[in-house]
Amino acid sequence: MQAEVIFTGTELMIGQILNTNSQYLQQTLALWGIDLFYQVTVGDNLERLAQAITQASERAGLIIISGGLGPTEDDLSRDALAKSLGVPLVINEKALKITRRLFDERNVPMPDNNLRQALVPPGGIVLDNPIGTAPGMIFEQNEKIYVLIPGPPNEFKMMLNNEIEPFIFEKLGSERKIIKSRVIKLSGLGESTADQQLGDLLQSANPTLAPTARFSEVHLRITSKAESVEKALQMNAELEEKIRQRVGDYIFGTDDETLADVVGRQFESRRLTLATVEYLTGGVLANQLNVIKNPGNFYKAGFIIGSNNPGIENLSFSPLPGKEQAEQLADWCKKAVNPDLSIAVTGKIKETGKEKKLRGTIYIATNHNGKTRSGEFVLWGLPQDIKERAAQLTLSTLWRIGRDFGQEG
Amino acid sequence: MQAEVIFTGTELMIGQILNTNSQYLQQTLALWGIDLFYQVTVGDNLERLAQAITQASERAGLIIISGGLGPTEDDLSRDALAKSLGVPLVINEKALKITRRLFDERNVPMPDNNLRQALVPPGGIVLDNPIGTAPGMIFEQNEKIYVLIPGPPNEFKMMLNNEIEPFIFEKLGSERKIIKSRVIKLSGLGESTADQQLGDLLQSANPTLAPTARFSEVHLRITSKAESVEKALQMNAELEEKIRQRVGDYIFGTDDETLADVVGRQFESRRLTLATVEYLTGGVLANQLNVIKNPGNFYKAGFIIGSNNPGIENLSFSPLPGKEQAEQLADWCKKAVNPDLSIAVTGKIKETGKEKKLRGTIYIATNHNGKTRSGEFVLWGLPQDIKERAAQLTLSTLWRIGRDFGQEG
Known part of the structure; x- marks a missing residue:
């Protein structure tokens, strides 16, 4: 089966919003094993939208039209479909129920405008929308399938998965991959x-x-x-x-596991605790360790030293970046909050050579059972990239420690 | 002037990448005052791409084709343009120079494949690409303007702004809004x-x-x-x-100033220093204060207490969330690193009611010149949203302190 997709909405044509439905639909069609040859985006204009539908019918068997199902006069997908196929639109009771539902739940009267959302060509299949007022629709004519689906991403995804997928799978039968x-x-x-x-x-x-x-x-x-x-x-x-x-x-x-997720899982399952010190990365590392799926109890504390901080006497360490200082920070952190493992990442960024490229020198030190280890790494790129890569290198170090833990005694 | 945009690339059709160039181009056309009526996306297929170009010529005066300018056989925009317009392609010396440049800089021989990238119809204007091997192109025929522009977002934006905009502005003349x-x-x-x-x-x-x-x-x-x-x-x-x-x-x-940018600017200009303590927000606050445009010296240090940490004896405070604890943390932070202002954000998230909605209770405390203040806030939403809003509330507090500083003595 071949599909053609039409997105409609003036907000899409002037770049007010980024069309993320597009990628989601493309991925879904690929998963269904349906080829997509053309995707067209048009504004809220009856003539152009109807023409796009007519042209799509000449090229594809499945025509998906997204957006333009709201209650206002610039929501034209129903009318454009009717115009292109030469069919009438009538109030559909099932569609009306869906449109009314949210108003009834909130005990507010439905404006007459919304009646437009219940218009469907005779014989059209109405698709439920539990989270919005716009019903979707499937209409078949001359062995072509036309699907109308609302534009708001939540409604779009839910209707695509819950209502359209079963219909398409049924249609595809043994053709389905x-x-x-x-x-x-x-x-x-x-x-x-x-x-x-x-x-x-x-x-x-x-x-x-x-x-x-x-x-x-x-x-x-x-x-x-x-x-x-x-x-x-x-x-x-x-x-x-x-x-x-x-x-x-x-x-x-x-799949969707991040390095920080895995580090958290390792530390949790081995009942190890962790504390971090960051100089240069400004909290990127701590933040990544705190947004993981199952945070648990492994993460005790994090310390961030401002990038231009010359040293904090009260905490009796100097954050000037270097291998020894990274080790001192890891040792200090171990003493300060007593985790099983403390890790410090520090670094400096300098321009080098004639081209003034930015070179980051990164030091990562750990203290585990009173044993200090450290390493030096060189990274290139923009400052924020260097910081993110430094945090990622630190996570990578933590992952290897978690993986090998117990093997080294 | 009316434009039609054609994006090409099989990776776009199967949803492998999100088309962000689309929004950028739409916004740019809107800024130039050019109407966009149709946007078409097609895969890497000579026939379909050429047809899309032919159809666009029937509907618009400016036809922009993005992607398909690489060195491989599935990069077909040049060939599709030639096929659609019935013009030949010849090696263009300026284009060849652009394609060769990156190879020469790295002292590697250019593969023969890349010669394709230097093909231009006679009379075509070659557009420079300082960061890639694909030259762009403008070609005019029958009062229609055809623009070919590479797909990688950096190259796309740079060429659109530096090469195409001046050409279009010149064309638009007094028509230009x-x-x-x-x-x-x-x-x-x-x-x-x-x-x-x-x-x-x-x-x-x-x-x-x-x-x-x-x-x-x-x-x-x-x-x-x-x-x-x-x-x-x-x-x-x-x-x-x-x-x-x-x-x-x-x-x-x-414009593009963030709340953290403004806080940083205020603290820098008043020569105030800052330190932060976070419980619950896990580094979101520190990270925002560290990615600002002009970090300067104002940020001394940040402390993050792991979300499930029952307390850290060595640092002699208890992070259990509450107003008093937030104040204790702000006071402790003030003593620990001696900033002009210390701020602590703590909180807890609980399910409430039958609907089990998540309710976050947030405490923000400051210590300034030994004077402690604090406030309590209630936020609803998903955990990560509550954390981000808590960090934003803290930034908002800092902004008001920075703004009013000196007025209160």
Whole structure:
């Protein structure tokens, strides 16, 4: 099946809002195994919208029109559909119920304007909208399927998943392909090294394997297409196993897990506590450790020293960046709040060479059981990038400590 | 002038990436005073792309094609333009120089593939790309303007602003309308109160006034359309003045200034230093104070107490949330690092009522010149929202202290 998508809304045409529904719908169509060849965006104009629908009917079997289902006069999707297909619109009782519901719940009378939202061509299927006043609609004519779906992202997603997906799956029948993805996340391995190690696997057509890199993380997306969920998951698992055999040491998590999530899970399960000190990164590290899915009790405290702070006598340490100072900070932090592990990240950023590129020198030190260790790293980029990468390197260090904990005694 | 925009790229059609260029281009066209009636997205397919170009020529005078300018075989914008217009492509020396430049700088030979990037129809204007290998292009035929622009967002924006804007402005001549915006930012005033106070001003057609709310901030966007920059700026300034007369006390900044930027500026200019303690917000506050535009020296230190931490004996305070504890933390922080002002934010989040809504009770305390003050606030929402709003309330408190500093003696 081929689809064409039409987004309507003047707010989309002048860039007032970013169209995030677009990506969500594209991903959903890909998961359903439906090809999308054209996507068109038009303003709230009856003529242009109707023309876009007419043209889409000439090119695709499934035409999805998003937006323009509100109660006001610039909400024109219903009218444009009727105009393009030459069908009338009549008040639909089911649609009217949906439109009325929110007003009834709030005990306010429904303005007459909203009656427009209950207009449906005879024979149209009304789609429920539990969180808004705009019903959706499916209408079939000449073996083409027309779907009208509201624009607000929450309503859009809910209706797409709950109302439209079952209808489409039914239509597709045995034609339907299941697509399942799995993301394997690596830390401490460059993208080009990953490319080298995985070489031939990257050429595979089904499942596909697509790497993306962000700072010191590499994410490998496995995607399988099959006749059943079980088969697709099995194909994913087989490729994941091959990847684990080659680069297993660098894999920290899967799917939507972050490095901080995994660090939190490790520390929680091993009943280890942690405290952090940051100079240069200004709270990026602490913040990441505090927005994780299951915060638990592992994180005791964090200290942030202002980037231009020359030293704080009352706390008796000097934050000037260097390997020794990072170690001193880790030791001080260990004494101050007595976590099982303390970690300090410090650094400085300097312009270098003729090109005045920014070079960050980062020092990461840990104190664990009174034993201090430290490392030095060099990073390039804009200041904020260097800070974020420094925080990520620190998380990566914590992850390796959590992983190897107990093995070193 | 009317424009039609064509985005190409299979990665856009399957939802692999979110098209942020789209919004940027729409906003830019609106600022140039150019109407956009259709925006089309197509995959990397020569036939469909050429057809989209042909159709756009029938509907618009300015046709912008973004993406598909890379060196590989699925980069088809040049070929599709040639096919649609029936013109040949020849190696262009200026384009070749641009494509070669990055290879020469790195002292690596240019693969033959990249030669494709230097193909331009005779008479085409080559657009420079200082940060990539893909030159852009402007080609005119039958009084239609065709613009080819690379897809990577950095290259896209730079070329749009530096190369395409001057060309379009020259073309538009006296037709050109100048659109200028100014954002006025308020803190501590609800959107509905702002609506009430500003009432009639919100009805204005030119300049327009559009409010948006985010947590405890209200942003008012003024937009004027005029024949000249001076006139548009003057119209903005006149409306800004009216707004200041009505809600001036709540205005903390303008345009892209954040509340943290303004706090930093205030503290810097008054040579005040600051230290923060956070319980519940997990570093959100410290992080915001550290990513500001001009960090300076005002921020001495930040302390973060893990959300589930029962207390840290060595630092001799108990972080259990309450008004007194917030005051104790502010006092402790003042002693620990001796800033001019210390501020502590603490809180707890609980489910309430039958609906189990989440209610956050937030305590904010300051110590200034040994004088302690505190306040209690109630916030509703998801945990992460409550934390971010708590941090924003703290920034708002800092802003008012900075603003009134010296007035209270």
